[in-house]
Amino acid sequence: MLSNKPMNILFFGPSGSGKGTQAEILAEKYNLQRLQSGAILRKWAMEKTAFGKKVQAAMNEGFVPSEWIFQMTEEEFNKVDKNQGLMLENFSRMLPEIKNLYKVLAKLERKLDYIFLIHISDKEAIKRMLKRGTCEKCEKVVVLEDEVQEIICPACTGIIKRRKDENIESIKKRLADYHSKTSEVLDYVKAHDRLIKIDGNQSIEKVFQDIISYIEINK
Numbered sequence: 741m742l743s744n745k746p747m748n749i750l751f752f753g754p755s756g757s758g759k760g761t762q763a764e765i766l767a768e769k770y771n772l773q774r775l776q777s778g779a780i781l782r783k784w785a786m787e788k789t790a791f792g793k794k795v796q797a798a799m800n801e802g803f804v805p806s807e808w809i810f811q812m813t814e815e816e817f818n819k820v821d822k823n824q825g826l827m828l829e830n831f832s833r834m835l836p837e838i839k840n841l842y843k844v845l846a847k848l849e850r851k852l853d854y855i856f857l858i859h860i861s862d863k864e865a866i867k868r869m870l871k872r873g874t875c876e877k878c879e880k881v882v883v884l885e886d887e888v889q890e891i892i893c894p895a896c897t898g899i900i901k902r903r904k905d906e907n908i909e910s911i912k913k914r915l916a917d918y919h920s921k922t923s924e925v926l927d928y929v930k931a932h933d934r935l936i937k938i939d940g941n942q943s944i945e946k947v948f949q950d951i952i953s954y955i956e957i958n959k
């Protein structure tokens with residue numbers, strides 16, 4: 741990689757893998773603009789335009805046409821300064837999403853420099869997810885101490901609550917869903933680029949060190 745080119749990183753990992761935390765600190769370290777596929781969709785769906793309403797309706801039905809995803813992704817990516825790198829998250833849920841991502845990047849003459857898959861065992865993912873709370877306002881996810889039901893969000897002062905629907909069965913269902921959808925997405929990625937596996941069962945600090953070491957050695 742040429743050092744004067746902006747660095748673009750893509751992250752994969754199931755809920756509970758800590759990818760959001762890693763993405764946040766990495767984005768800060770390398771001054772990357774964070775972009776998340778779900779957040780892009782939700783942002784557009786909230787627009788009071790005809791297109792926004794169509795997106796909202798499509799999301800409610802659970803299917804957003806791939807041309808729309810392309811259009812929204814391209815517009816959001818275009819807003820980022822050409823000299824700033826990208827931190828890309830949550831483009832793993834559907835094959836059309838990742839195909840669109842590659843198309844948009846090619847159009848903007850950007851390439852993916854590092855693609856990390858943070859791998860954790862289902863057992864560890866379940867353990868972590870049962871402890872999590874989500875901010876009602878900004879969707880920040882934190883680990884709550886046992887017995888604590890809610891706290892004030894350090895990022896936006898909203899309220900972070902435990903998810904009421906969170907139980908082992910719903911988590912297992914979500915993980916199974918992740919594995920089935922992600923495998924075809926990862927196959928697509930591996931056909932184009934190198935996928936770097938990181939052991940996410942370790943502490944946040946150790947995972948971060950592994951990622952940084954990889955980047956610094958291969959820069």
Ligand SMILES: [Zn+2]
Nearest residue numbers: 875878893896
């Ligand atoms: Zn918040």
